[in-house]
Amino acid sequence: MSEPSAIDMPLIRLRGVSKVYGEGSAALSALKGVDLDIEAGDFLAIMGPSGSGKSTAMNVLGCLDTPSAGEYLFQGVHVESLTRDQRARLRRRYLGFVFQGFHLLARTSARENVELPLLYRGEPAAARRAAASRALASVGLTGWEHHTPAELSGGQQQRVAIARAIVTEPAVLLADEPTGNLDSQRSREIMDLLRGLNADHGITVLMVTHEADMAAYARRIVRFVDGAVA
Amino acid sequence: MLLATLSLALRSIRRNLLRSFLTMLGIVIGVSAVVTMVTLGNGATLAVQSQISSLGTNLLQVRPGQRMMAPGLGGAAPSFTEADAEAIATQIGGIADVAPEARTIGTIVANGRNWSSSIIGSTNAWLTIGNWKLDQGRMFSGDELRAGAAVCLVGETVRRELFGTQSALGEQLRVKQMSCEVVGVLDSKGQGAFGNDQDDVVLMPLKTVQRRITGNFRVNTLLVSMAEGSFPGRVKGSLTQLLRERRKLSATEDDNFNVLDTKQLAEALSGTTRVMTTLLGAVAAVSLLVGGIGIMNIMLVSVTERTREIGLRLAIGALEREVLLQFLIEAVVLASLGGLLGIALATGASLALARFMDVPYLFNPGVNLLSFLFSAGIGVLFGYFPARRAAHMDPIEALRHE
Numbered sequence: 001m002s003e004p005s006a007i008d009m010p011l012i013r014l015r016g017v018s019k020v021y022g023e024g025s026a027a028l029s030a031l032k033g034v035d036l037d038i039e040a041g042d043f044l045a046i047m048g049p050s051g052s053g054k055s056t057a058m059n060v061l062g063c064l065d066t067p068s069a070g071e072y073l074f075q076g077v078h079v080e081s082l083t084r085d086q087r088a089r090l091r092r093r094y095l096g097f098v099f100q101g102f103h104l105l106a107r108t109s110a111r112e113n114v115e116l117p118l119l120y121r122g123e124p125a126a127a128r129r130a131a132a133s134r135a136l137a138s139v140g141l142t143g144w145e146h147h148t149p150a151e152l153s154g155g156q157q158q159r160v161a162i163a164r165a166i167v168t169e170p171a172v173l174l175a176d177e178p179t180g181n182l183d184s185q186r187s188r189e190i191m192d193l194l195r196g197l198n199a200d201h202g203i204t205v206l207m208v209t210h211e212a213d214m215a216a217y218a219r220r221i222v223r224f225v226d227g228a229v230a
Numbered sequence: 231m232l233l234a235t236l237s238l239a240l241r242s243i244r245r246n247l248l249r250s251f252l253t254m255l256g257i258v259i260g261v262s263a264v265v266t267m268v269t270l271g272n273g274a275t276l277a278v279q280s281q282i283s284s285l286g287t288n289l290l291q292v293r294p295g296q297r298m299m300a301p302g303l304g305g306a307a308p309s310f311t312e313a314d315a316e317a318i319a320t321q322i323g324g325i326a327d328v329a330p331e332a333r334t335i336g337t338i339v340a341n342g343r344n345w346s347s348s349i350i351g352s353t354n355a356w357l358t359i360g361n362w363k364l365d366q367g368r369m370f371s372g373d374e375l376r377a378g379a380a381v382c383l384v385g386e387t388v389r390r391e392l393f394g395t396q397s398a399l400g401e402q403l404r405v406k407q408m409s410c411e412v413v414g415v416l417d418s419k420g421q422g423a424f425g426n427d428q429d430d431v432v433l434m435p436l437k438t439v440q441r442r443i444t445g446n447f448r449v450n451t452l453l454v455s456m457a458e459g460s461f462p463g464r465v466k467g468s469l470t471q472l473l474r475e476r477r478k479l480s481a482t483e484d485d486n487f488n489v490l491d492t493k494q495l496a497e498a499l500s501g502t503t504r505v506m507t508t509l510l511g512a513v514a515a516v517s518l519l520v521g522g523i524g525i526m527n528i529m530l531v532s533v534t535e536r537t538r539e540i541g542l543r544l545a546i547g548a549l550e551r552e553v554l555l556q557f558l559i560e561a562v563v564l565a566s567l568g569g570l571l572g573i574a575l576a577t578g579a580s581l582a583l584a585r586f587m588d589v590p591y592l593f594n595p596g597v598n599l600l601s602f603l604f605s606a607g608i609g610v611l612f613g614y615f616p617a618r619r620a621a622h623m624d625p626i627e628a629l630r631h632e
Binding site for chain 2: 059062064065084085088089091092093095096097099101103105107108116117119120121125164
């Protein structure tokens with residue numbers, strides 16, 4: 001069997017991916033042979049009860065974790081065989097992250113928070129500043145550049161986090177329960193924003209959620225049950 | 231990247247100003263202790279050296295008795311005579327001046343007050359050899375020296391104790407049964423090499439002291455200054471030879487006199503202060519080490535506290551070595567800032583203490599630079615372990631950290 005070329009490949013392909021924590025009798029299988037293809041430009045919602053393995057799947061998809069067995073191909077690259085630093089380089093180049101807890105640096109202005117990923121790309125200060133201002137503008141936060149997280153509402157903080165995730169113009173945006181800490185009004189605003197990024201900028205969005213009305217914003221829903229795709 | 235990391239580190243230090251200051255405190259105290267000790271030690275060494283050179287450089291002091299002899303035992307050795315001084319001056323080459331010295335202690339009465347002081351009988355050569363300058367008046371005349379006239383020169387301490395603010399010139403002093411006229415006042419020389427007051431002295435012609443005060447013809451000490459460019463070893467050798475002959479010592483007998491070289495004395499004394507400086511500096515260096523452990527402690531706390539931040543940095547693509555570098559730089563910046571503060575503190579403390587202890591202040595660029603580099607090195611050494619812990623974190627765990 002010949003390797004399919006990168007062009008025919010989907011952006012992301014999981015084949016028989018499993019993840020086992022611990023060893024021996026205490027071993028716990030979080031993922032049990034997951035097969036999943038994600039095309040570029042997709043907006044995928046991952047749903048499932050707690051303990052279904054959706055968070056583990058997200059960590060593997062985000063190249064934060066490696067599968068215990070199986071293949072993970074990202075643009076044709078075998079992620080499971082990459083070193084820690086190689087995965088870091090892949091993340092900084094192709095991936096953006098949004099977390100339930102925002103994870104903004106305290107006592108640091110919105111713009112400096114957004115600039116952070118560019119810092120690790122070694123961009124000069126002027127370029128960083130311009131890109132950060134553009135990203136903040138695209139999430140509707142022009143004029144809030146110098147506010148620190150403590151001076152922003154939860155919705156605004158999550159938008160800063162989204163700006164930080166897209167400032168590097170990533171191929172994939174991974175959002176782990178992005179509306180988990182927000183009320184329904186703010187949640188809808190965030191979801192509109194994600195849908196816009198997906199539709200207008202062609203960014204592939206992978207989102208974990210347990211709320212059906214949030215999942216409804218996605219083009220496709222994948223349900224995890226007991227460590228496998230249902 | 232390095233510049234950005236540096237500004238990141240500075241920002242994080244500013245964010246926790248009080249904690250950063252407390253972290254630095256150990257280094258501040260360590261560096262300032264080391265720098266102060268060494269600076270004051272060097273000042274003290276210089277003070278000792280200049281005090282010894284005020285005794286006169288290239289000076290040999292010849293005393294009866296063997297060196298290191300317990301007091302009282304040396305009493306058996308015969309003292310010198312004026313003739314010995316003349317013989318040395320005429321028979322040995324490489325000598326600039328010879329002064330015989332008869333020394334005693336006596337109470338001096340004048341102006342209704344009395345004061346106990348050293349009374350020295352010698353010649354004008356005593357002034358030249360000892361680098362003495364005249365503040366007022368004149369030296370002894372040849373006639374006065376030959377005749378043993380009742381004249382004297384007084385040191386600044388004696389003048390002050392007896393006459394206060396008045397001039398002593400032309401006044402009469404009474405020493406024992408004798409009355410003598412003050413013909414000159416010596417310029418102040420201050421503290422001697424052994425903490426003695428060199429200005430507490432009355433100088434008279436040798437014959438005056440011998441005839442009217444001590445009542446014998448003993449000369450306690452011979453002061454010999456060597457000519458510029460002469461070889462101290464050779465001069466010392468022929469001096470010893472001459473005195474052995476004059477004192478009729480057979481080849482098997484030990485010298486019953488000793489020759490002290492002030493240069494040797496200077497070296498021995500400044501060697502002692504140098505050892506003290508090194509010792510105190512080493513003790514202070516231990517406190518630097520303690521300061522380094524303080525930095526490590528706080529950096530470990532800081533790493534734990536910022537686990538979520540580290541997780542985020544790793545998640546968005548920071549490499550291990552970039553996180554390592556960030557925390558390492560933070561530790562180094564903390565330590566070097568502490569070093570700079572310590573140097574500033576030490577400069578202030580040294581200036582104040584130098585004045586208080588009456589030693590000269592000497593800025594020593596070497597010790598300042600070295601202790602600064604050392605504190606930066608401590609930052610690297612003690613910052614490495616916490617930084618590595620941060621760099622090796624698992625991003626998923628770190629992001630979940632509460």
